[in-house]
Structure formats: structure tokens, C-alpha cells
Amino acid sequence: MIRVEGIETSYGEVNILRDVSLEVGEEEVVAVIGCNGAGKTTLLRTIAGLLRPRKGRILYEGMRLDRLPAHKIARLGIVYVPAERELFPQMTVRENLELGAYATIASKAVGEQLKIVFDLFPRLKERQRQFAGTLSGGEQQMVAISRGLMSKPKLLVLDEPSTGLAPLLVTEMYRQLHQLREEGLTILLAEQQVAMALSLAYRAYVLENGQITHHGNSRDLLKDPELKKAYLGIA
Amino acid sequence: MIAVLFDGIVYGLQLSLLAVGLTLIFGLGGVLNLAHGQFAVIAAIFTWLLMGKGVVAPVAAGLGILIAGVVGLIIDRLLLLPAYRLKGDSRLLLALMLTLGLAFVIEGGITYRFPQAELSLLLPIPMIKVLGVVIRTASLVVALGSILVLLSLLLFLKRTGLGKAIRSIIQNEEGAELCGIDPARMRTLIFIFGSLIAGLVGITQGLSASLGPQAGFELTIFALIVAVVGGVRSINGTLAAGILLGVVHAFTSYFVGAYMTYIILLATAIFTVLIRPSGLFGRWT
Numbered sequence: 256m257i258r259v260e261g262i263e264t265s266y267g268e269v270n271i272l273r274d275v276s277l278e279v280g281e282e283e284v285v286a287v288i289g290c291n292g293a294g295k296t297t298l299l300r301t302i303a304g305l306l307r308p309r310k311g312r313i314l315y316e317g318m319r320l321d322r323l324p325a326h327k328i329a330r331l332g333i334v335y336v337p338a339e340r341e342l343f344p345q346m347t348v349r350e351n352l353e354l355g356a357y358a359t360i361a362s363k364a365v366g367e368q369l370k371i372v373f374d375l376f377p378r379l380k381e382r383q384r385q386f387a388g389t390l391s392g393g394e395q396q397m398v399a400i401s402r403g404l405m406s407k408p409k410l411l412v413l414d415e416p417s418t419g420l421a422p423l424l425v426t427e428m429y430r431q432l433h434q435l436r437e438e439g440l441t442i443l444l445a446e447q448q449v450a451m452a453l454s455l456a457y458r459a460y461v462l463e464n465g466q467i468t469h470h471g472n473s474r475d476l477l478k479d480p481e482l483k484k485a486y487l488g489i490a
Numbered sequence: 491m492i493a494v495l496f497d498g499i500v501y502g503l504q505l506s507l508l509a510v511g512l513t514l515i516f517g518l519g520g521v522l523n524l525a526h527g528q529f530a531v532i533a534a535i536f537t538w539l540l541m542g543k544g545v546v547a548p549v550a551a552g553l554g555i556l557i558a559g560v561v562g563l564i565i566d567r568l569l570l571l572p573a574y575r576l577k578g579d580s581r582l583l584l585a586l587m588l589t590l591g592l593a594f595v596i597e598g599g600i601t602y603r604f605p606q607a608e609l610s611l612l613l614p615i616p617m618i619k620v621l622g623v624v625i626r627t628a629s630l631v632v633a634l635g636s637i638l639v640l641l642s643l644l645l646f647l648k649r650t651g652l653g654k655a656i657r658s659i660i661q662n663e664e665g666a667e668l669c670g671i672d673p674a675r676m677r678t679l680i681f682i683f684g685s686l687i688a689g690l691v692g693i694t695q696g697l698s699a700s701l702g703p704q705a706g707f708e709l710t711i712f713a714l715i716v717a718v719v720g721g722v723r724s725i726n727g728t729l730a731a732g733i734l735l736g737v738v739h740a741f742t743s744y745f746v747g748a749y750m751t752y753i754i755l756l757a758t759a760i761f762t763v764l765i766r767p768s769g770l771f772g773r774w775t
Binding site: 303305324325326327329330334335336337340341342343344345346350353354355357358359362402403406 | 651654655657658661662664665666667668669670671672673
């Protein structure tokens with residue numbers, strides 16, 4: 256469905272990503288794992304069109320994405336949910352969600368999408384009239400993911416859905432993500448919580464210092480002694 | 491006294507209209523348009539020219555406002571393009587220089603070509619008695635018209651999908667982009683919109699007072715003060731600030747003299763910034 260081929264992205268003079276390639280198939284869930292600063296966010300921002308790669312290309316159903324601005328990529332159905340959430344703080348939860356559908360979905364279909372995300376996160380239904388800026392971190396993360404889901408995305412690109420959440424909430428969030436996976440949504444996610452990510456994803460790539468060092472099935476990666484030591488804290 | 495108060499409110503409403511445009515363009519484009527008042531002048535002078543050629547006033551005024559909008563489109567798409575390529579402070583600074591230059595060019599050009607131009611529209615019924623007070627019909631029309639425009643603008647921004655999309659960019663541009671909203675397109679739309687409203691103010695100024703080629707800078711400066719007092723990103727605050735400063739303006743002009751009004755208006759602005767840096771209401775819209 257989406258193929259990243261040898262991209263290099265830099266901030267000014269510094270190269271953050273070096274020759275990164277990866278692939279996500281239809282209805283697949285793929286994780287990118289790695290430490291803080293490994294380049295995970297840069298990779299996802301490049302896919303979302305918020306950063307331009309200096310080299311390489313990104314193909315989505317045969318079409319080049321790496322030259323398109325972010326809003327066009329979003330309209331193609333590739334929806335990026337950043338770790339910072341980037342909500343509209345002075346608008347209600349409901350308005351935030353409606354804006355997620357604004358550019359992509361016929362206004363008649365918005366009610367139906369709202370019902371779907373309220374079923375997934377009943378908490379948001381209770382909070383729909385509240386300003387997004389007044390919500391707790393966990394609730395804001397729910398709004399961010401739901402806003403992404405409002406446009407019926409073909410590919411959901413999630414950056415660290417566990418950021419800033421209490422452990423209990425992380426487990427809860429992942430339960431919802433598992434449900435989305437069962438419904439057949441294609442997901443690419445970056446995560447530091449390696450065990451959580453690998454339980455959700457079929458396949459994973461390990462990013463270290465801007466390069467892919469390992470990739471394979473989640474099950475095999477979980478057994479890899481080197482990775483166990485580095486990311487799971489198990490000797 | 492009531493007449494002075496009323497005049498102040500009428501003038502203040504027009505400043506609100508100008509300042510709302512300034513505020514929206516700043517919120518969406520990160521650009522302070524120092525030529526904003528010149529769009530009022532453009533509309534007024536074109537209306538004056540067309541009326542000189544025998545076009546009836548309402549049609550001439552409509553065309554004048556339209557021309558202000560067209561000039562706005564051209565400025566956004568051509569003159570400001572180099573500024574839009576930059577981000578943050580460098581964009582703001584380059585745009586300040588570009589729009590300041592534009593303001594000089596427009597004022598100089600119009601003053602040179604039409605030194606005698608002056609739009610002054612007269613209504614068939616000059617005076618009317620409301621609640622025992624005799625006021626100018628034109629002022630009443632301008633006040634009601636301005637309130638109508640401001641209220642529809644507020645409703646548009648708060649209630650419609652397009653209005654919410656515009657506010658979403660002001661609150662979080664990246665978030666809006668991730669929703670598939672094109673900030674550049676919305677910015678152009680708002681620039682045209684702001685120019686049209688400024689054009690309208692040119693006409694209402696012609697109705698309630700008169701407007702010549704050199705009025706642009708004063709309008710821009712007053713609108714800037716109103717925008718600062720109201721909070722550069724708050725629409726409601728801008729409305730309130732416009733009326734407040736309009737009234738202050740009317741009373742100081744009446745009791746002290748025109749030269750003092752600048753100082754007092756600026757003092758009001760400085761005072762507000764010192765006690766409430768984010769404006770009267772201190773909240774983003």
C-alpha cells in the first residue's frame with residue numbers, strides 16, 4: 256500500500272534519516288521502534304508531508320507522495336496523528352472531530368463517523384461539548400486518534416500513542432488500537448513502548464540513529480537476544 | 491453628549507471592522523498588513539471616480555468594494571509571495587516592509603493622480619429623531635450596517651464549517667493541515683475578505699464623514715491599536731476594543747482636540763498591553 260524507498264531527511268545540515276526504506280501492506284499493522292531521538296518522528300513527519308526528504312521517494316498505490324503538501328496527503332487518506340496531538344484547544348471535542356472530516360467526507364456522512372468514534376471512545380461522547388484544551392492527556396490522545404479516524408483513513412500513521420499517559424491508560428489505549436486492527440484498519444505506528452507495539456504489529460522495523468537496523472515479524476523480533484537486551488530490559 | 495457618544499460608537503464600529511480584518515489576516519497568514527487602511531481608500535476613491543462618471547451611488551460603492559477585494563487578491567498572490575515562503579518572525583518582518591511600501595505607493599499614486607478626490611455620500615433624509623435625540627441618518631445606517639456585518643462575521647466563524655476551518659488554522663496550523671485543510675487557500679480567502687471589509691469601511695466613512703486619499707495611514711494605525719487592545723487573535727475582543735477606542739476618540743476630539751487623541755489612544759493601548767498582554771479578553775478565538 257505504501258512504500259518508503261531510501262529516504263534521507265535532514266534538519267538544516269544534520270541528516271536525521273539515512274537510507275530508510277519500509278513497506279506497509281493492505282490491512283497490515285507495522286511498528287517502527289527505537290529510542291528517543293532515533294528518528295521515528297522525523298520518519299513519520301516525512302511520510303505525512305510535513306518534512307521533505309532530500310533523497311529517495313515515497314509511493315502510495317503507485318503515486319509519489321514525497322512532493323505533496325501535508326493537506327493533500329491527508330486528503331488521500333493517509334492520516335498522521337502526531338505525539339503532540341495538535342488539537343484545536345479553544346474548540347469543543349465535537350468541533351475537533353468534525354474538522355477531522357471537514358476536507359474529506361461529505362457532511363451527511365459526518366454523523367455516522369461520529370457515532371463510530373463515540374462507540375470506540377465513549378468518554379468522548381460525554382465530553383463532546385468541552386473545549387479540547389481542558390481535557391486530560393489521555394482524553395486528548397483519544398481526540399487526536401478519533402479526529403484522524405473521522406476521515407475514514409486508508410492508512411493511520413500514529414506517533415507514540417502512549418506519550419504522557421499513565422500505564423493503565425496506555426493499556427486501555429492499546430485495547431482500542433487492537434479493536435481497530437481487527438476491523439481491518441491499516442496502521443503504521445512509532446513507539447518506545449516496544450512490548451506494547453510488538454503485541455499490536457505483525458511486523459516491525461528497528462530504527463537506530465536514523466537507520467533501519469533490523470526488521471522482521473514481531474514474534475521473531477521479540478526473541479532476538481540483542482533487541483531484548485536493548486529495548487525490553489531483559490538480559 | 492449623547493451625540494458625541496453615538497458618533498464615537500459609529501466610528502468605533504468601523505475601526506472594529508478594519509481591525510477584525512487585520513486580526514484575521516494576522517491569525518491566518520502571520521502577516522500584519524500595514525496597507526490595510528489603504529483598501530478603504532481604494533474603495534472610496536473608485537466609488538468617487540465612478541460617481542463622477544455618472545454611475546449611481548449604490549452601484550459605484552459596490553464596484554468600489556469589489557475592486558478593493560480584487561487588489562487584495564493580487565497583493566496576497568503576488569506581493570506577499572516572498573514573505574509567505576518564510577516562516578515566523580522573518581515572514582512578519584518582510585511582510586511589514588512589503589505592506590508599508592505598498593501603503594506609500596497607493597497613497598502616493600492616488601494623491602498624485604487625484605489630489606482633489608474626496609468621497610462624501612449624502613443620504614436623502616439627513617436627520618432623524620430616535621428616542622428624543624436628533625441624529626444623522628447616515629450615522630444610524632452606518633452603525634446598524636456595521637453591527638450587522640460584524641454579527642454575521644461572528645456567526646460565520648462560530649457556526650459554519652468554513653468558519654471553523656478558518657479558526658482551526660488560527661489555533662493550530664499544523665493540526666489543520668493534518669485534517670486536509672489547505673492553509674494557503676484559506677489565507678488568500680481571508681485576505682480578500684479582509685480587503686472587502688476594509689473597502690466597505692471606505693464607503694461607510696464616506697457616508698458618516700468623508701474620506702480623501704490620505705486617510706489610509708490613520709485608519710491603519712487606529713485599526714492596529716484596536717487589534718492590539720482587543721488581542722491580536724481574538725475576534726470578540728476586537729469588537730469591544732473598537733467601540734471603546736471609538737468612544738475615547740470621540741470624547742477626546744470633542745473636549746481636548748484632535749492632536750491629543752493619538753496620544754490618548756496610544757496610551758490606552760500601552761496600558762492594556764501592560765495589564766493584559768493578550769488583549770481585553772485575553773483568550774484566543
